Amino acid sequence: MIGYDSPVQISTVRNDERQTSALKQVAIFCDGSSLGNGREASRAAAVALLGYKGYWRAVGEYLGTATNQQAEIAAAAVGLESLKQPCQVSVFTDSKYVVETMNGRFRKKANLPWWERLDRAAKAHKVHWEWTRGHAGHILQEAADNAARRIAAAGQVEETILRDAVDKVGVVEAENLE
Helix, strand or coil: CEEEEEEEECCCCCCCCCCCCCCEEEEEEEEEEEECCCCCCCEEEEEEEEEECCEEEEEEEEEECCCHHHHHHHHHHHHHHCCCCCEEEEEEECCHHHHHHHCCCCCCCCCHHHHHHHHHHHHCCEEEEEECCCCCCCHHHHHHHHHHHHHHHHCCCCHHHHHHHHHHHCCCCHHHCC
16 A cells, blocks of 8 residues: 655634544545456556545555455545544545445445455544545545546556545635535
């Protein structure tokens, strides 16, 4: 996994909101991509954009022949695994499969090693899972999606791809994140 830290200033907390927890409040926008999903020659990747106090960082992982569902699960895991201490985390993903499963509405019947990885990654954190519509123009979700597709196509994580994802976000006001 390769990460890219950016000095980009982006706020995810409105000025009138106060922290109610001693845990750091982090937002993660994640997406997975599997080019050729389900075929032997598929190429998959996972990307997460992590935001804390206006700073954004991108992390990604090339997954080889994983399916799209596996890449979506891995994207959330990659983001959570990159946190260095327990946090209060809002994970935003366009995968209803991930959100509904992690909220306990779907059972984990398939992709068990992938779910185990995500469960381990989430264990240390207080996580709120939220679905966001994919391909709807949301700047953070689109940046994660684009980076995941580019890493899958490249067959490896390239720092320039992660840097481009963070740079694409630019400065965003909190009310524009929803």
